[in-house]
Amino acid sequence: MKYGQGPAAAWRTDYPSEVNTEVAPPWASVNFETDPAKYMAAVLSTVRTDFAVKGDLLAPNETRNEWWISPWMDFTNAGRERRMALTNERGPKPGDLSPTSGDDYQVWAVGFYNARGATVLGSIFDDECDPFFPTAVRFPDQTASVKFLFTNASPDEVTYLKGAPEFKAYINPDPVGDRPETRPEKRILGTLRLLQVDVAVKDPRADATDWVFGTFIWRGPARGDKFFDNLVPASLQWGNDPGVYDMGIQQSWINPRLKGVTHGWKERPFLGFNGRANGPADNLRSSCLSCHSTARAPAGHLRQVDGSFDMDRDYYTQAKVKQHVDSWFQNIRGNELFLPTEPVTTNLDYSLQLESSIIRLCNACITGALTGPTPKICRETGFQGRIERVVRVTRSMCTDKASSSRLKTTPFAGFSSEFEALTTIVPPRQ
Numbered sequence: 001m002k003y004g005q006g007p008a009a010a011w012r013t014d015y016p017s018e019v020n021t022e023v024a025p026p027w028a029s030v031n032f033e034t035d036p037a038k039y040m041a042a043v044l045s046t047v048r049t050d051f052a053v054k055g056d057l058l059a060p061n062e063t064r065n066e067w068w069i070s071p072w073m074d075f076t077n078a079g080r081e082r083r084m085a086l087t088n089e090r091g092p093k094p095g096d097l098s099p100t101s102g103d104d105y106q107v108w109a110v111g112f113y114n115a116r117g118a119t120v121l122g123s124i125f126d127d128e129c130d131p132f133f134p135t136a137v138r139f140p141d142q143t144a145s146v147k148f149l150f151t152n153a154s155p156d157e158v159t160y161l162k163g164a165p166e167f168k169a170y171i172n173p174d175p176v177g178d179r180p181e182t183r184p185e186k187r188i189l190g191t192l193r194l195l196q197v198d199v200a201v202k203d204p205r206a207d208a209t210d211w212v213f214g215t216f217i218w219r220g221p222a223r224g225d226k227f228f229d230n231l232v233p234a235s236l237q238w239g240n241d242p243g244v245y246d247m248g249i250q251q252s253w254i255n256p257r258l259k260g261v262t263h264g265w266k267e268r269p270f271l272g273f274n275g276r277a278n279g280p281a282d283n284l285r286s287s288c289l290s291c292h293s294t295a296r297a298p299a300g301h302l303r304q305v306d307g308s309f310d311m312d313r314d315y316y317t318q319a320k321v322k323q324h325v326d327s328w329f330q331n332i333r334g335n336e337l338f339l340p341t342e343p344v345t346t347n348l349d350y351s352l353q354l355e356s357s358i359i360r361l362c363n364a365c366i367t368g369a370l371t372g373p374t375p376k377i378c379r380e381t382g383f384q385g386r387i388e389r390v391v392r393v394t395r396s397m398c399t400d401k402a403s404s405s406r407l408k409t410t411p412f413a414g415f416s417s418e419f420e421a422l423t424t425i426v427p428p429r430q
């Protein structure tokens with residue numbers, strides 16, 4: 001593995017320790033419930049100034065980029081690829097993206113925090129090799145996060161992607177038979193198109209969950225800058241509508257103009273469960289806030305909504321729907337815990353990126369990519385037993401870099417077969 005071999009697009013990990021909070025962000029004066037599209041546009045206005053499309057690469061705007069990525073997302077089979085630092089996400093099921101969209105498509109994504117959020121990353125990862133997680137992570141108000149999701153789905157099937165700019169990244173080869181190939185060393189340069197842009201804001205007015213989550217889709221035909229100018233708001237959510245078992249959803253907004261485009265057919269009657277907010281790439285049994293409200297380490301007996309709720313059978317059984325809604329769609333504040341009676345080390349305030357980074361850091365430790373003392377968070381969240389069994393001391397990633405124990409750039413393990421990622425680590429977004 002080559003150290004410091006960052007992605008072709010050099011994303012920031014130089015987390016700020018302080019932020020000027022005097023200037024209110026542009027969305028602060030917009031009501032997300034009554035003016036959802038305007039609220040989303042205000043969030044997006046802080047993103048579009050900071051990112052640039054350079055040929056087939058999404059990159060930071062060289063003169064201004066105030067967005068930071070999380071460390072440690074490089075590891076595991078779903079870890080960051082080398083060109084845009086994308087991680088491998090849940091692949092859409094047939095009929096998910098459009099009435100005719102097929103199987104085996106891939107989704108790859110990269111997520112960022114704004115300066116306020118990045119101060120939290122900085123305080124946690126001050127010692128990147130032994131991060132400090134408080135009992136309850138607390139992102140400051142007006143923390144924002146943005147995530148770009150790309151897919152290799154065919155625009156012939158997902159027609160709103162027709163004319164979309166093409167990006168190149170190292171993705172998985174097509175499956176052989178029904179066996180998907182996910183070993184990082186087998187990745188190939190493939191073509192992706194922007195599918196969806198997710199945003200999340202810790203908004204002090206969101207008193208049900210503390211967070212507002214929403215997503216845009218890229219919709220052709222291409223116009224303007226062909227990137228941001230094509231984004232259409234698809235959904236926004238400020239609560240999970242707990243106890244609502246029918247379609248009477250009040251705490252999500254769904255863009256009615258996208259009926260028949262993103263949802264509204266047999267396999268995809270809605271974006272998120274019963275009309276809650278979600279994106280086309282997401283599991284229709286879930287919602288943005290549902291998945292993110294589970295962020296904690298270690299996970300409890302329920303992790304994130306998976307495919308086990310049967311849309312053909314369970315959906316028509318009242319008791320099953322009730323159980324599904326009651327398990328997954330609660331309104332939990334940022335400082336409240338999902339599954340509060342189950343042992344926990346750190347509550348992650350809706351950040352699944354932090355949850356992934358813990359799993360991947362500990363995975364690096366297990367596989368020997370990280371040597372030296374086992375990080376506290378891995379011991380405390382129960383990775384210890386497994387580490388002791390399988391650790392192969394190859395070299396110390398954290399202490400190699402002078403003795404300062406602070407990594408300045410994230411290593412990209414994507415192409416090294418030296419560290420075989422454990423296959424027990426599930427890719428994000430089930």
Ligand code: HEC
Pocket residue numbers: 087109110111112145146147198199200213214215277278279282283286287288289291292304305350351352353354356428429430
């Ligand atoms: C099935 C669960 C699931 C659903 C549904 C989901 N996400 Fe996420 N999301 C994840 C995971 C896992 C990550 C972390 C991995 C990553 O960043 O690649 C993540 C990361 C993010 C991030 C980066 C910051 C963070 O909190 O980790 C944002 C922003 C985000 N999602 C927004 C959304 C929005 C908006 C929606 C709905 C449109 C949504 N998500 C739906 C699982 C989910």
